[in-house]
Amino acid sequence: QITLKESGPTLVKPTQTLTLTCTFSGFSLSTSGVGVGWIRQPPGKALEWLALIYWDDDKRYSPSLKSRLTITKDTSKNQVVLTMTNMDPVDTATYYCAHNAPSAVAGPNYFDYWGQGTLVTVSS
């Protein structure tokens, strides 16, 4: 049974750096083809894909946010960490981590399991 859970601050100030942790179970990020991604959703708005990390440490970022994002993994702890620098009120959103379905072919895939999400508010 695959589960994921996001954790981190609920409130950050403008210009600060946000660090979110995704703790998962039911799969290993050392298994070939496995990936974990981050997606966010501002209140009342659509989903926005942010970043994804694969089992082999291949990392992909949204081009519009690439300069501000870093995704890392700790396989021994079953965790994926996302950092976002220079936070702004427009970054207020629910942040989700999700399991990227394994694929035999290298490349993006759909998200078959999602965490419950964590609401991050950016305000002074």
Add this chain to the structure above:
Amino acid sequence: EIVMTQSPATLSVSPGERATLSCRASQSVSSNLAWYQQKPGQAPRLLIYGASTRATGIPARFSGSGSGTEFTLTISSLQSEDFAVYYCQQYNNWAPRKTFGQGTKVEIK
């Protein structure tokens, strides 16, 4: 870059009726398209992948079709629990500015 456009933005349907949702890609994504359902306060749930394959546990009233640039999600007979927002996602290409569509809200008529 590929842009995903969903229509309509809102669909008003009576329980028991059929709902048809559209997702269009600005360029071909082959069959690399997924559909998700999201209810208020909940995470998205995978419904369809590969444009037409139902995910585990998804009722048969949900069906997906299409390839290339035109895709459809059909809910054959709407149940009360189906009123939600539906998103499409392309996974054919990396570095997309908008992987997900903007969503279609299915509301009770």
